[in-house]
Every structure is written in C-alpha cells, then in structure tokens.
Amino acid sequence: MELLKLLFRNTLRHKLRSLLTIIGVGVAVMAFGLLQTVVTAWYAGVEASAANRLITRHAVSFVFSLPLVYRDRIAQVSGVNKVTYASWFSGVYIDKNQFFARLAVDSDTFFDVYPEFMIPRGQFEAFQRERNACIIGIDLARRYNLEIGDIMPIEGDVYPGQWEFVVRGIYEPRDQTTDPATMMFHYKYLDERVRQEMPERAGEIGWYVVRIADPGDSARISQEIDNMFANSRAETKTETERAFQQSFLSAASAVITAMNIMSFVIIGIILLVVGNTMVMSARERTHEFAVLKALGFSGSQLFFLLAGESMILSIAGSALGLLVTIPAVDGFQTALPKGWFPVFYIKPETILMGCIAGLAVGLLASLIPLRRVLMTRIVEGLRYVG
C-alpha cells in the first residue's frame, strides 16, 4: 500500500461529487478555451502582421482612396524595397450573409509582398494570363465547392455592376494566422471597367502595402512617406501593418477586453468549484487526518494527499474541458454566419493556459483545507464530530 493508493481511493470516495466537480471544471475550461479562441480570432489579423510591412492609407479614413501615382514616389523612399497596393471591392456573392474579403490587387507585386498566400506556380501563371481571373483561399473553395475554372459572379456595391471572375488559383495559407478565405483579382481588370463606367474614380486605389528592408526603420520611413504627401489633396497615414490591423479592433476593444476578463473570471470559478469540494472533503475527514497525524504522518505527506486529490480533480476536469473545447470551437464556428471569423483555431497557448490553470487551481484549491488540517490539533481532530 502506497500513499498514492490512498490518494486515488480518497478521490473516488464520493464518486458522484467527484464526477460533478470534474464536469464543472470541464465546462468552465471549455468556456475559457472558447472565449480565448474568440479573442484569438479577433486578433488574427494582428497576429498575421509582418514586421516588415507598412500600410499607407488616406490620412482621413481608410474608406477614402489614394492616387495610384503615389506608388512610384513611395518606392523611391530609402529603405523601401517593394510597394504593392490593393482596393476593397466588397460586393455580394450569392447573398449578403456570405462574408469574405474581396480585393483588387496589383497581381505583379502583391504576392511577392504576401508570401503567406501559397499558390502553385502553374495556377499563378494561369491567373496572370487571364484578365478576369481570381485567386481564392482554400477555405472558400471548400465552403462554396469551387474548383479551378469555376465562375464566381459578384454583384458590385462599392463598384456597381455585375462582375464575373474565373477561379484560376487556390491558395493555401502558410501559417495558422493567415486568412484562408480571401478572394483576390487583378486591379487592372477593375480599373479598366472603372475608366469606362466611373471615370472619376479611375486611377484610385485603397491602400499601399510597403515592404521595407529593416523593420527597425519603420518609424522613419512612415514619417518620410507621410511628409511626402503632406498638404496634398490626399494626405497619407503610414503605420506598421500591426498598428493598421489593431486600428480595426479599436471599436470592439471593450468587448474583447470584457471577453478576456470573463475568460479569467472563469478560472476563478473553477477555483471555487474545486476549492469547495476540497473544503467539504477535508472537513468530512477531519477525524482521519487527526489519526494520520497521530500515527506520525508529516505535514508534507498530508499536503500530498490533499493537493494530490485536488489536482486529480482539476486536471481531469481540465483534460475533459480541453477535449470538449475542440468540437465546441467547431460547433461555434459552424453556428456563426460564414466568414465572420476566417481564422478560427485553438492556439497552443490556449491549451497550455488551460493546463496551467488546471494545475494551479488544483494546488490553490487545496491550500485552505490544508491550512485547516495542519492547524487543527490532533486531540481536537479526534474529538471532531462532523
């Protein structure tokens, strides 16, 4: 007989109570994992940002366009090694509930600056050859059952009219944080029609993406670009890609902070659930602990018994919770309108935090009953009537 055996037997002494505690911890850990995953999804764009990319947009707002002629001047700034650009096309594909980014991009340079969109060479060459070709993310291909050669009809809103694109490339995201659901087509195709149908908007783009040689130089380069267009009809605001992405989150920052706080409040709830079980358990066994102390068991051995039991409950609960989090995250994503969170995955950090929370909660939850057990004199414990 080892002390470990007593530890396991104690844990299973009240099977129903232990089971309910494990389920309680499991549900809480699942809620923690889900909330953290939603927070991760909000920050996916920020996470995907590259340190060597700057975004130059209109100084007043992102919704205002910039002249295409800025490109060559930006490219001349020292430290800049590539400039590309894109425009937000928007439009309606199938119906208004289908969310995904539709961008008109400079197909000659865009994919050099964004190597995280991995396109097979043959597909990219076919895309380059065809005026109304587009490249879509693997997620879109799966979601809408699209294959190479399929037509994507889109009803324009920012750029009114009926548009038809031919799928010529399907990209795979290089990283987990890369959006797998973006559709990109030739800016030239957009500009040609704009020149014919909306000539006043011709030669306008949404924003520039500036690849720089040294991320440490981003402040100087940003300043130089913005100075270059100061007092022009379209002043610019240049910032790192990360800052640019974060600016999109500012409106939702209160909600995100609330979700973050809630996820950690849940850890507190787990602590109370396990702590309550352990306090009850230790109180019921006051007599037994007094006997063990009388027999000569040390404080560290009693700590092993109590903390061990507490940790078994919390670790089992955390493991259950993390196991359930995976289908819960899938279910959550399925329940949301398509494309709300194009990047939605459980970060390894979330799993690690769940594990650490399980261990820490197990340890902390045993401290109050342990203190009581250690402070209770043997003779008082032996006299205790529960």
Place this chain on the structure above:
Amino acid sequence: MEAPLIEVAELYKSYHRDSLEIPVLSNINLEILEGEFLAFMGPSGSGKTTLLNLIAGIDKPTSGKIMIGGVAITELSETELAVWRSRNVGFIFQFYNLIPVLTAVENVELPLILTPLSKRERRAHAETALQVVGLAERLHHYPRQLSGGQEQRVAIARAIATDPTILVADEPTGDLDKASAEEVLELMERLNRELNKTILMVTHDPRAAERARSVRHLEKGELA
C-alpha cells in the same frame, strides 16, 4: 532496581476558554515500568484521556516533563514528536478510526509507510499483525464489511505493526458489545503477557480495568 520506561514529573495541563483558565491535570508524578499494563480510571472530566494523550505525544502539557525511553518528549518540536510517535506509540481508539477506503491489511500497513521497510516487507508485517489478532482470513475486507470487534482488532493490529514502545488505548471497549469487548481485552492481555508490550489504557469499565496489571485512579485532575 529496573529503570522506569515512562517518567512523568510535575505535569500540569490547563485549557483556556476566553480569559478563563480551566485546570485539567495538576501535579502528576508517575513512573511506569516496561511491560506494564496500566489502566487509568476515573469519572468523566477527571483528566485521564488528557494524561494518556500527553504520554502518547499528541498533546502538549502546560508545564512538567515526560520522559519515555530516555527521551524527553515534552521538549521535542512538533516534527520531532511526529517522528517519535511513528516509532514509539501504537494507538487504539474507542471508535477504531480505521480508514474506510482501505482494506484491513492496507489499514495495518498505513503506519509502516513511515518506516524504511520495502513494500513486500510492509505487507508481510501487516499480514503477521493481522494473524496475531486472529484476522488472517479478513485481510482484504473493508472496515464496513467487519463487525465492531473485528474493526477494533484491525486497529490493534495497526497499533502493533510497527512494534512500538508503548500501546495507548482510549476506551478500547467503549463501543463494543460484551463478547467483542472480552475478545479485545483478551487480545490486549495476551500482547502484554506474551509480547511484553507496555500498555496504557483509559477505561470506565471496571471489567476492563480488571485485565490490567495495575490501576490508577484520577480525581479532578490528580492521581489518587
């Protein structure tokens, strides 16, 4: 003349309730020889359990000295006292105090975990102890599957498993029917007679006290 195993000198014990000091034992002087079977008797509140607890090292006196086997246990720290108890004291409680989730043999093995014995040796010791108390057939029974008398015999096996210097028994027959009480007393008598175990027993029961070699009475915290 043989040196006493246990020497109690000028022992005082009092409790505090709010600002009130309640004396429980006063000026106790006592010598007990090795191999003694001594019963403490007296009315409720006379301090006999308190005296037993002090000698067993599970309570601390207000003043005075207790020497057992040459060790002044009143001067030991809590940690030292725990180690001393594990080697020198076997406990027999009125309500047996077995661990309900452990079998008879596992309960007996419990104090042996604190010894340097191997797993196999511990199991052998525990089985021998249960044989001594006549429960060789009940090794794997849980306390709930045993009668009160059998539970107390398991408790006695646990008390003797480590071969302690003294056995302390607080009302060991207090929760048993007459037949079971006789069995337990017979067993304790045998442990004293055949294995020369020093036994200190607190009892209200004159028939239990008759089994002891000597009886000391306590009245209002003093030895009569």
